[in-house]
Amino acid sequence: MNRIKQVLGLVFLFLGLVSCVHSDRADAVAGKSEKLKVGVFNGNGASPVCVLETMEALKIDQGIEPKEVSAADILNGQLDQLDVLVFPGGSGSKEYNNLGQQAADIVKDFGQKEGKGLVGICAGGYLMASTPTYPNLDLLKTPHTRKFYDRGRGLISFHLNEAGKKIFYELKNTDSIHIQYYDGPIFDQAENSDLNVLGEVNSDIATHKGYPHDFTPGKPAFFTKDFGNGKIFVSVGHPEATAGMRWMVPRMARYVANKELVTYTKPLIRPEINNKEILFYSDTKKLEKRLFWKLMDKDPNVVAAAMDSLSDLRSRPSIRWSIGLLRHKDWNIRLKAAKYLLFTEYTAAIPDLEAAVNFEKEPSHKKELQKILNQLQGFIGQNTGNVDL
Structure with a gap:
């Protein structure tokens, strides 16, 4: 009789464990699992359109909870509730001005000491660079070229290297990829910069009369960098504004947060719809x-x-x-x-x-x-x- 009770006890214990596992999976499917908290800086200098389009791109991912964050929010401790902070397009110097020195220090600690993620898109890349004479957070130790910075806009071409294809797995068989670009930072990559370059620009971006040609090809288009305990991800262009490529933004957020990379439905992954360079x-x-x-x-x-x-x-x-x-x-x-x-x-x-x-x-x-x-x-x-x- 005792033997039967022991066996029944083990059976009920097993069923209980299975039930718990099933419940956990059900909660995950229902969206009850912990979501990745991603802030998008919306202070003066951040383009309202870029903020909007970045927020919308992040919404692609059901595991991400995006919210707009101001400099006042940063001072009030809201970064404590975030895993990633995105600095969108606009003006890097004005974003820095709006942050102010105190909030800028909090942002640095957010990545370097707390091990959180930072993403810079276009102006966000300007903001993070270490360019002399340009107000910045000095996170990258890599300057961008200030001369002829307003090189133009349009649909530019870039290619991924093997490191980039591991992060943007869906593009591993695509040689030439296109995203929107608008006067984004062109970085001079020093040998000691510690940048993990993921892709390089193909396009010769020089749309104004008198601007030098053959400067942008080969320059970083996407790169990451370890920053203390955290990670940085920079895009010189605007995937959030490019149909078929917006999914790259939540992928970048997941990467810097050390979260599992997930893929998205085919209608969102359409590099083939932008198949040629169009410079304005x-x-x-x-x-x-x-x-x-x-x-x-x-x-x-x-x-x-x-x-x-x-x-x-x-x-x-x-x-x-x-x-x-x-x-x-x-x-x-x-x-x-x-x-x-x-x-x-x-x-x-x-x-x-x-x-x-x-x-x-x-x-x-x-x-x-x-x-x-x-x-x-x-x-x-x-x-x-x-x-x-």
Whole structure:
């Protein structure tokens, strides 16, 4: 009898353990597991558009909880609740000015002493460099080139090395990759800089008359660096503003936080949709401006043609311009704008698209917009599994 009781006891113990494991897994699936807390600096100097687009890119990952963070928040101790802090595009010197010396020291301790992660995108890279005569956090011990810093904007080409392909595993078979760029930092990599370069620029970015050519090719496009107990990740371009590449931002956050790298659904990983370099020289910028004015033309055919041309240019602001076209009186323009926002994964426009659906009177039109809205909403929280490194 005692033997039977012992066996039954072991059985119930085993079932209890299985139940606990199942419960833990269920909690993880339901999103109850601890999320990665990522702050995005929104102080003066951080471009509101860059803050918005960085926040939206982080929302791709269901395991990340993003929030905007100000310099006042930093002084009030909110970094204690974060795992990663992202400095987005804008102006690095103005971001430093807004931080002030006290908050700047807290940011340094956040990475160096507390072992947290820091990510710099474009201006965030300027902010972290150690460039003489330029206000900075002096984290990288690597200067960026101040002369001809405003080299231009557009869709630039870069390639990943083997180290980069281990982090951005999905791009391992892609030789030339493209992301948006806007006067990002070009780093002079010193031999003692300790940068872990992940990819290098292919494009010769010199869009202004008199600017020297053949300087940017071979310069770092993405790199990481150990910073005391923490990690730094820098992108000279704007993956958060590049359709098909926005997923790189949550990947960067996971890497610096020493968290498991996860991959995302295929519609978000589309390097193939940007297959050529497009630099905005003077004539290209003038064309973009003319096309903007055509978006307000009375003829819907002119508006539609302008939208197509702006898309072909991969015009970054044209995505935001198309939001207003959701409220155009012509149905075909409203539909075209919705499809453009879906193609560019512009999840920040979800409230506008929701309003457009609610306002639409024709049932068939409402149904079509609702379908697009559902697809756009589906870009949020799209983890599919672990990256096989």
